[in-house]
Amino acid sequence: MPYQIIVCGGLAPDPLQTLEPVFDPAKPSLKNELMLPAVFDPWAAHALYEAGRLAKEHPGTLVRVVSLAPKAKLQQVMMTVAQKLPFELAALDGPGGGFTDSGAVAAALAAAIAAMPDLDRSRLLLFGGWESATRGAGAVMQRVAERLGITEQFLAVDELSVEADGALRIKERIEGGRHQISRCSGPPAMLAWATGSLPEPPNHPQTGMANMRVIMPALQKARPVALEPGIEYLRTALPAAVRQTRVVKDVPAAEIAREIAEWIRQ
Amino acid sequence: MEKILVLLHTEDGQLPPSALETLGLARELGGGFDLAVLGAGAAAAAQHASGGAAKCFAVEGEPFAVSRYATDAAACEALIRASGAPLILAPDTMRFHRALPGVAERLGAAIDTHVVSVSPGGEVQRWYYRQRIEAALRRGQRPWILLVEPGSQTPAALQAGSAPELLNVSCNTRTTVEGFSTPIAGEQTIRPDAPLLFVAGAGWTKKQKDGAVHVDEAAELILDFVRRTQCSLGSSKSLVDLSGEGEAVLPFLTHLHQVGQTGSSPRHRKGLATCCHGEEPHVVGWRFIQERRAVNLDPNCGWVRGKADVVYVADAFEVMRELLKLL
Numbered sequence: 001m002p003y004q005i006i007v008c009g010g011l012a013p014d015p016l017q018t019l020e021p022v023f024d025p026a027k028p029s030l031k032n033e034l035m036l037p038a039v040f041d042p043w044a045a046h047a048l049y050e051a052g053r054l055a056k057e058h059p060g061t062l063v064r065v066v067s068l069a070p071k072a073k074l075q076q077v078m079m080t081v082a083q084k085l086p087f088e089l090a091a092l093d094g095p096g097g098g099f100t101d102s103g104a105v106a107a108a109l110a111a112a113i114a115a116m117p118d119l120d121r122s123r124l125l126l127f128g129g130w131e132s133a134t135r136g137a138g139a140v141m142q143r144v145a146e147r148l149g150i151t152e153q154f155l156a157v158d159e160l161s162v163e164a165d166g167a168l169r170i171k172e173r174i175e176g177g178r179h180q181i182s183r184c185s186g187p188p189a190m191l192a193w194a195t196g197s198l199p200e201p202p203n204h205p206q207t208g209m210a211n212m213r214v215i216m217p218a219l220q221k222a223r224p225v226a227l228e229p230g231i232e233y234l235r236t237a238l239p240a241a242v243r244q245t246r247v248v249k250d251v252p253a254a255e256i257a258r259e260i261a262e263w264i265r266q
Numbered sequence: 267m268e269k270i271l272v273l274l275h276t277e278d279g280q281l282p283p284s285a286l287e288t289l290g291l292a293r294e295l296g297g298g299f300d301l302a303v304l305g306a307g308a309a310a311a312a313q314h315a316s317g318g319a320a321k322c323f324a325v326e327g328e329p330f331a332v333s334r335y336a337t338d339a340a341a342c343e344a345l346i347r348a349s350g351a352p353l354i355l356a357p358d359t360m361r362f363h364r365a366l367p368g369v370a371e372r373l374g375a376a377i378d379t380h381v382v383s384v385s386p387g388g389e390v391q392r393w394y395y396r397q398r399i400e401a402a403l404r405r406g407q408r409p410w411i412l413l414v415e416p417g418s419q420t421p422a423a424l425q426a427g428s429a430p431e432l433l434n435v436s437c438n439t440r441t442t443v444e445g446f447s448t449p450i451a452g453e454q455t456i457r458p459d460a461p462l463l464f465v466a467g468a469g470w471t472k473k474q475k476d477g478a479v480h481v482d483e484a485a486e487l488i489l490d491f492v493r494r495t496q497c498s499l500g501s502s503k504s505l506v507d508l509s510g511e512g513e514a515v516l517p518f519l520t521h522l523h524q525v526g527q528t529g530s531s532p533r534h535r536k537g538l539a540t541c542c543h544g545e546e547p548h549v550v551g552w553r554f555i556q557e558r559r560a561v562n563l564d565p566n567c568g569w570v571r572g573k574a575d576v577v578y579v580a581d582a583f584e585v586m587r588e589l590l591k592l593l
Contacts, residue, residue: 015527015546016546019395019398019399042527042528098394099401101376103371103377133528134394135394136395136396137377138379139367139379140367141367142335142364142367142368146368146372151339151368151439152336152439152440153335153364155363155364158521171447172360173360173522174360174446175359175458177457177522178447180445180446181446182334182444183441183444185440186440197521230376231405232404232405232406233401233402233403234401234402235402236401237401238400239400243572243575245570245571245574247579248579249565249579250579253584253585253587253588257585257588257589257591258588260559260578263536263559264495264538
């Protein structure tokens, strides 16, 4: 049975970049934020790969990505992401950094999803990352789902399988390195993904070209979105965590082991 | 300080340490507070902890014994409405993290998660960009739900008080909780209470001095160390990802062990990284590790650049062999 999968995902600075905050009480940001190379948010990317797998297993399934980010950056990132698997894009042109409010972001995403003309909510699986690599609040997906009336929600999902009767069997991460296993009778449901179990798919240029034919018009039509501030920031700072590292070189392994053993016992 | 609702849930009929930490924070902040508990044995647990609370509420019963969005959200919504407090403090457990953002939406409330500090003046501190930037903030919107990061507060001692008012909550759900699984044997899991985090990096599966790969020996050394020290076992993303790239892997490591940008940020007093380069995406997961040491063959690895207290430039295989003789 085909699904309608909507993956919500924003952009995050490339994890290898050095981040430096620039303080402004109303709108803190990152130094050179617009110049920083960006990637599709890592956990949302895992959600997208899982959506691709499900679409392969259930022919007729439609995968759509809804993204709120500065349009120019989104276009750059989509050039890469589009090569991974077939999907359509609904783009919202707005601020994409971490210092935005989860409620305002959720409202914008939910409105974009609700406005999709051919949306069949009875077949809807709402996917996303369980936390972003920017705000890291882990609150947007639940709020989007609530706005869409979805009350079967799962957080930090690592595995989804569809049973013969169409029920969804879901593994969610819980404390202590364990998974909770739940069974949901079927869609609509919201799954906020953790890492899942799929590696990053290899780039497939033909898929990329086919995707970009629909992604480029979607980017051109991206609706500008202004987010309500809602938060008064008092300060932003880098943690003062640089340590005075002692480098131990040219010392026999037995001596190093003795020092480590002593340290562990302290 | 405005009135606070301390919203807690039970685990196996008891209040977990994270709940007592949240209660401790509310007591520290001063002012009045209400207490609300949901879950199996909620009424008894609430009475054991309600000393000092102005009002006390509980939701219990079979549907609320398990952690599940629909039932938890319905219960939390009822408890928050019953109290009417403008500020809600709850522990940032997976159960509440799943439920409370949706509850915030229902109540028209604001929510902040991973909160590490709250001041009586309403200043809240939390991390952004995966523990790379810290920020202090304030909000005018009420109700305001704050999910308090476990491990960040001093737990309160239990003080018994009055019996709670039991609320009747009904809710329909299409989800049943079937059970739990631990994907790896107990001795290799992440142990939140362990004093030491041991991180195995990708170097364990690379060619060694003799030009060969020694994955079996690496696995034996790592597991032996974990068994002897009862430490938490973590890995870098690259090591976890090797499985997807068809390379030799340590079979007991999964994405659950991953520490860093797309993994966990565990709280341990000490951390020992081995064969791991200490790149920023991994090291952001070490933000709450107080004492850090690393063993690496590369004297220019990331750990040397102020990310570890001590870096041993040595062969991890040799060091671990010697270390195991001493433990």
